[in-house]
Amino acid sequence: MNPKIVGTRVPRDDGRQKVTGESLYVDDIDIPGMIYGTTVRSPVASAKVVSVDWDEGYDWTGIVRVTAKDIPGENSLPLLIDDQKILADRRILHMHEPIALLACSDPTRLREARGHVRLRYKSQPMVSQIEDSLEAEVKVFGADNVFKDIQISKGDPATILPKCHHRLEESYITGHQEHLYLEPQGMIGAWQDGVLTLTGSLQCPYYVHKAMKAVFGLKDDEVRVNQAVTGGGFGGKEEYPSLLAAHVALLARKSGTPVKMVYERAEDMCATTKRHPSEVTIHGGVDEDGHLLALDVDVVLDGGAYCTLSPVVLSRAVLHAISAYRCDHVAVRGRVVATNTPPNGAFRGFGAPQTIFAMERMMDLIAETVGISPAEVRCRNHLQNGDSTATGQILQQGVSAGAVLQKALDASDFHSKWEAYQGSHSNRNRRGIGIALFMHGCGFTGHGERDLKSRAALRLFLDPQGKPRAQVLASTTDIGQGMRTTFRQIAAETLGIAFEQVELAPANTAGVPNSGPTVASRTCMVVGGLVAEAGKGCLQELGFSGTTSEVELAAALASTGAVTCEREYEPPPGLVWDDKNYRGSAYPTYGFGCTICEVEVDAVTFETRILDVVTCQDVGRAIHPSIVEGQIEGGTVQALGFAGFEKVVMHDGTMRNHDVSNYVIPTAADIAPIRVLIHEEPYSGGPFGAKGIGEMPMDGGAPAYVAAVSQAAGVSFQQVPILAEDVFAELLKKKAVKRS
Amino acid sequence: MTDPRKIEVFSPETLSAAVQVLAEVGSEAHILAGGTDLMVALEKGFWQPKGFVLNISRIEPELRYIRMEDGDVCMGALTTFADIARSDLLNTEAPSLVAAAREIGAQQIQNRATIGGNIMNASPAGDSMPPLLALDARVVLKSNEGPRTLPLFSFYPAYRETVSQPSELLTEVRIARRDSPTQDYFRKVAPRRAQAISKVILAARAWNVEETEEGPRIGSIRLGVGSVAPTPLRLFETERLLEKAVLTPSLMGAAGHMLETEISPIDDMxxxxxYRRQVCRRLLDDFLSNLLLES
Known part of the structure; x- marks a missing residue:
């Protein structure tokens, strides 16, 4: 093969339309007769519903009203355990829970009408955080408030830990994080001749398809889901759009007209899912040189009021708890518990950033205890080919932890900077440098990919000018990450035709096969792989064993006619996973990364300024280097936001700072240029060797930033986010600054 | 939220017409200049106009200027922060105000937002007021009965209130031109480096700083702070303590104590x-230390 498209920076598929404003987002789409919908939400975090009434003095003419009574079947949103109500009927479990729906042709009247719905309720005691949930005096879910409990065990940590030369224990806390996709949630629903059509800002068309079939008792071809151009997702549009779809479908069903609902920014921030807050405690045992001997990790995630995807998030959290390190004796226990806060859900990294943060801070504590540098402790413990993970998966090849670590250390001049910043304790601005080494499992966990049986297809045909053209048929969605461009490159390279000769079929459940959800860093590696296989299949059907000239391809197509080839995912041989005991191959392969962050803490104001960020990440193969760099830069910024800026002020079960002026994400002025180093350790199961890269960049920013701030401030932090107020408070506590 | 289509908007073309409207029905008027505060408040439902909106943005020819007049630097109320940031005159005469203008919102906001709007919005976190206080700014209010001029430090009686009457329109801000070299300071502490609401602001100006054997002696000093009290605040007592005194470490300590008695910061989201109290004090220290270093 002679690659000429893969690995190049072709112009982005959707770039021009987005820059010129041609792209139509949900809010831009109008359907004749369409009216607008809105959601009436609970003003209380925990209550029994007495009644939902309509203000009799208000003129309801022209306003369509829906309550739980209008739901044709079960009042539950089908997901993992179906516990979430479409509209609260008897119990309210969180603030801003949907209670009723309204629709009207005048959106402003709608906002006014919302104030005339009368909810009568009896307040109940609430569980606001993890500690109270574990006590289980107040029950939010089941008998013990635990959605899921997972244990991993390897070797005999109980025996080994007490005998270790150094034994360390520390607890780590991470907060909520809001996705803050640029485009809020939005959906349009319409019924025609018994067929429900949904057009929305979403990541997973077939998730919505499946949920709506269940809610309305429809057959496969009676629900059509189209993805509109989507302005960011980050996991926030993985499971949540199904709820919105149910809402617009109910309103459209009752009104007999298409209904559009687009969330206001404040509503989106208050009501939709966030990253799970975490509390992780690690007991670590090392020898006198800092080699890991035993680890005992306890992970608790706050799931919020309903289960959503929390068990799967917890699964990824515990599977990344030991991160990129070798340790023979390991115990990990993970629980995700219920609180009376809006349900938490999928968010880039999916539990891994929380546990990796804890493990990385533990590695720094080990280094400090043993008296070696944070770089050295990682050099001594990182995974190598032939090592096994906590679940006993032997990593035979492709372990690039050492390589990415070395590249990042060299590029950042870590050693000399760390040495120089160790002793400096003047009153001037102080600097610090921090490092994080991490790995991220690509694709679904365990048997997830095998069970999904994802499919994608390619259609190869002649255009009217007699030129071969190809169309990719996949339900994978472009949510800003650049997947449209990547798939076109993969198809073009495989078929031996130009990038311009490949197009993508719209992500519409009526027209493309189920390629599985657009999540879990699986798009390029898994579905992109299917596209490549389908391409090879097309060529085979035409009698070619590989790429050929355009003339020959055109001639073959002229005699055979158009060919379509569909491929279904098959897991690589030897992938065995025991979901009951959490043993075996948790992921088909792993990406590895190392992020180094250098900061300065202002001596007057305690503000942190980021001076330099270096990150080296193994992506297997960069199909489109600019897109890969974009993913790495964007994910790193989101991680630095998680670490040093983004604080969800949750009070009485609601987010108080529900606007973009008070929930602070970093701007370009806050982030130093990120120096991205791409490392390519090809994975044989991915197209052209590609691994997943969507989520891994989210893993390293927080621990590297916190380590840097800790060195600069001279105090060690174990939580995120850390704001200037936290640095100040901690220095006061340590009497490192004087209170006047 | 109030239906924007139901809001009555009156857009006079001249200052005299606007003032005439205020004379007649000023108590029902909500004055709109650049709209960067009001439109956000409308969307969030914080602002529910009961009467009508008096849109003064068309009086721009009369109210958008930066010029010298009677030894004062004068800014029309509709002067935008982009105008201020670009003004050579203000870069020389009011560097702290220029620094504030450059940190307000994004470039798009700086193009729309006006100095008059910022003053009249009366937020304790407003970015331009601390430097204006440190520059001894005066504001000109115009009504049918003529203009009156008053110092900005007397303009804010309470949280989000001004002494302006319903019949009056803020038309101008005036700063006396410097007659000797000054040392100016502006620092906005915010949760991020751009497009952020302040947590603490200190603006300062010192002049006639003399060298003495014991250290520098500050002839005059003005201190304006933001986000540490219900209103933008000038620190008169702290100024009094520092003026005409030799700047020693113990005087700096005393000034810091005095500052703490003058401000009244709160916990909020x-x-x-x-943090606000200590950082405000440290900003003053920072300014005074610079004076020490420069002397």
Missing amino acids: RSTAE
Whole structure:
């Protein structure tokens, strides 16, 4: 093969339309007769519903009203355990829970009408955080408030830990994080001749398809889901759009007209899912040189009021708890518990950033205890080919932890900077440098990919000018990450035709096969792989064993006619996973990364300024280097936001700072240029060797930033986010600054 | 939220027409200049106009200027922060105000937002007021009965209130031109480096700083602070302590104590009272230390 498209920076598929404003987002789409919908939400975090009434003095003419009574079947949103109500009927479990729906042709009247719905309720005691949930005096879910409990065990940590030369224990806390996709949630629903059509800002068309079939008792071809151009997702549009779809479908069903609902920014921030807050405690045992001997990790995630995807998030959290390190004796226990806060859900990294943060801070504590540098402790413990993970998966090849670590250390001049910043304790601005080494499992966990049986297809045909053209048929969605461009490159390279000769079929459940959800860093590696296989299949059907000239391809197509080839995912041989005991191959392969962050803490104001960020990440193969760099830069910024800026002020079960002026994400002025180093350790199961890269960049920013701030401030932090107020408070506590 | 289509908007073309409207029905008027505060408040439902909106943005020819007049630097109320940031005159005469203008919102906001709007919005976190206080700014209010001029430090009686009457329109801000070299300071502490609401602001100006054997002696000093009290605040007592005195470490300590008695920061979702108090004090220290270093 002679690659000429893969690995190049072709112009982005959707770039021009987005820059010129041609792209139509949900809010831009109008359907004749369409009216607008809105959601009436609970003003209380925990209550029994007495009644939902309509203000009799208000003129309801022209306003369509829906309550739980209008739901044709079960009042539950089908997901993992179906516990979430479409509209609260008897119990309210969180603030801003949907209670009723309204629709009207005048959106402003709608906002006014919302104030005339009368909810009568009896307040109940609430569980606001993890500690109270574990006590289980107040029950939010089941008998013990635990959605899921997972244990991993390897070797005999109980025996080994007490005998270790150094034994360390520390607890780590991470907060909520809001996705803050640029485009809020939005959906349009319409019924025609018994067929429900949904057009929305979403990541997973077939998730919505499946949920709506269940809610309305429809057959496969009676629900059509189209993805509109989507302005960011980050996991926030993985499971949540199904709820919105149910809402617009109910309103459209009752009104007999298409209904559009687009969330206001404040509503989106208050009501939709966030990253799970975490509390992780690690007991670590090392020898006198800092080699890991035993680890005992306890992970608790706050799931919020309903289960959503929390068990799967917890699964990824515990599977990344030991991160990129070798340790023979390991115990990990993970629980995700219920609180009376809006349900938490999928968010880039999916539990891994929380546990990796804890493990990385533990590695720094080990280094400090043993008296070696944070770089050295990682050099001594990182995974190598032939090592096994906590679940006993032997990593035979492709372990690039050492390589990415070395590249990042060299590029950042870590050693000399760390040495120089160790002793400096003047009153001037102080600097610090921090490092994080991490790995991220690509694709679904365990048997997830095998069970999904994802499919994608390619259609190869002649255009009217007699030129071969190809169309990719996949339900994978472009949510800003650049997947449209990547798939076109993969198809073009495989078929031996130009990038311009490949197009993508719209992500519409009526027209493309189920390629599985657009999540879990699986798009390029898994579905992109299917596209490549389908391409090879097309060529085979035409009698070619590989790429050929355009003339020959055109001639073959002229005699055979158009060919379509569909491929279904098959897991690589030897992938065995025991979901009951959490043993075996948790992921088909792993990406590895190392992020180094250098900061300065202002001596007057305690503000942190980021001076330099270096990150080296193994992506297997960069199909489109600019897109890969974009993913790495964007994910790193989101991680630095998680670490040093983004604080969800949750009070009485609601987010108080529900606007973009008070929930602070970093701007370009806050982030130093990120120096991205791409490392390519090809994975044989991915197209052209590609691994997943969507989520891994989210893993390293927080621990590297916190380590840097800790060195600069001279105090060690174990939580995120850390704001200037936290640095100040901690220095006061340590009497490192004087209170006047 | 109030239906924007139901809001009555009156857009006079001249200052005299606007003032005439205020004379007749001023108590029902909501004055709109650049709209960067009001439109956000409308969307969030914080602002529910009961009467009508008096849109003064068309009086731009009369109210958008930066010029010298009677030894004062004068800014029309509709002068935008982009105008201020670009003004050579203000870069020389009011560097702290220029620094504030450059940190307000994004470039798009700086193009729309006006100095008059910022003053009249009366937020304790407003970015331009601390430097204006440190520059001894005066504001000109115009009504049918003529203009009156008053110092900005007397303009804010309470949280989000001004002494302006319903019949009056803020038309101008005036700063006396410097007659000797000054040392100016502006620092906005915010949760991020751009497009952020302040947590603490200190603006300062010192002049006639003399060298003495014991150290520098400050002839005159003005201190304006933001986000540490219900209103933008000038620190008169702290100024009094520092003026005509030799700047020693013990005087700096005393000034810091005095500053703490003058401000009254609170805990809210943006910061803590303790952080604001200590950082405000440290900013003053920072300014005074610079004076020490420069002398």
